[in-house]
Amino acid sequence: MNAIRVRGLRKSYDGKPAVAGIDLEVAEGEVFALLGPNGAGKSTTVEILEGLRRRDGGEVSVLGQDPAKAPRSWYEDIGVVQQAATDLADTTVAEAVRHFARYYRRARAVDEVIDLVGLTEKAGDRAGKLSGGQRRRLDVALGIVGRPKLLFLDEPTTGFDPEARRRFWSLIRLLAREGTTIVLTTHYLDEVEALANRLAVVARGRVVAEGTPLTVGGRHTADALVSWIDNRGPQSYRTPRPDEFVRSLPAAPGLTVTRPTLEDVYLELIA
Numbered sequence: 001m002n003a004i005r006v007r008g009l010r011k012s013y014d015g016k017p018a019v020a021g022i023d024l025e026v027a028e029g030e031v032f033a034l035l036g037p038n039g040a041g042k043s044t045t046v047e048i049l050e051g052l053r054r055r056d057g058g059e060v061s062v063l064g065q066d067p068a069k070a071p072r073s074w075y076e077d078i079g080v081v082q083q084a085a086t087d088l089a090d091t092t093v094a095e096a097v098r099h100f101a102r103y104y105r106r107a108r109a110v111d112e113v114i115d116l117v118g119l120t121e122k123a124g125d126r127a128g129k130l131s132g133g134q135r136r137r138l139d140v141a142l143g144i145v146g147r148p149k150l151l152f153l154d155e156p157t158t159g160f161d162p163e164a165r166r167r168f169w170s171l172i173r174l175l176a177r178e179g180t181t182i183v184l185t186t187h188y189l190d191e192v193e194a195l196a197n198r199l200a201v202v203a204r205g206r207v208v209a210e211g212t213p214l215t216v217g218g219r220h221t222a223d224a225l226v227s228w229i230d231n232r233g234p235q236s237y238r239t240p241r242p243d244e245f246v247r248s249l250p251a252a253p254g255l256t257v258t259r260p261t262l263e264d265v266y267l268e269l270i271a
């Protein structure tokens with residue numbers, strides 16, 4: 001069953017196309033990543049799926065509803081962490097989470113949410129006093145407090161320190177284990193490799209490739225580089241069948257086999 005199905009999605013701003021015919025399918029329970037350069041049309045697409053922006057054309061179904069016509073109850077099942085932080089003025093972390101929890105029938109406990117995003121020690125601090133990364137973690141807390149079936153995360157880990165990022169990854173894995181479908185927009189390719197079951201690369205308003213982090217853009221079938229050391233010094237050889245080649249080598253110290261990284265493939269796709 002698909003949580004999201006998009007066909008021929010189009011959206012222009014002042015006559016300039018931002019989304020120029022996007023097709024997407026996200027299965028229930030999947031962690032799906034949207035990748036693409038700045039201005040590719042990712043946020044526009046996600047905002048249309050969230051019901052926050054109107055489309056010019058195409059078909060969109062999110063949790064079985066057209067977001068443009070969805071009833072109030074539909075919004076209960078959707079969690080949103082937008083790129084721009086929610087304005088929270090002088091409220092504290094705990095007050096903000098408690099306030100948002102009231103909108104949902106199946107809300108998580110306030111303390112649990114604050115703990116999940118690693119803000120327990122900051123629960124009494126005003127949102128305006130948090131560091132950039134802590135503020136972002138509060139946004140994530142507000143996105144998950146309603147126990148959404150489908151969670152949209154638009155560049156959620158911008159400003160996170162490495163430990164907070166790992167903690168966030170654990171949180172995403174936990175939510176995925178609970179069955180939450182997650183759509184993640186990010187510029188961090190290691191994040192995509194760590195979290196995503198599938199991904200789509202968007203460029204100039206179109207999907208230019210999709211697949212798993214291991215297969216996208218033909219990554220798994222691209223030539224591998226075999227490197228080793230023999231009595232002539234360091235050697236290397238490019239081959240589509242590194243397994244066969246390695247078996248033909250005599251005992252080779254320093255043997256490594258490398259495929260193009262996700263970043264290599266990504267940069268080629270958007271070039």
Ligand SMILES: Nc1ncnc2c1ncn2[C@@H]1O[C@H](COP(=O)(O)OP(=O)(O)OP(=O)(O)O)[C@@H](O)[C@H]1O
Binds near residue numbers: 039040043044
């Ligand atoms: N509200 C708006 N009014 C006019 N143009 C807009 C608006 N929002 C986005 N655009 C334009 O639409 C295009 C796609 O923008 P969008 O924010 O969807 O890209 P993105 O892939 O999310 O980029 P980023 O990685 O920088 O977040 C860009 O050229 C942008 O300038």
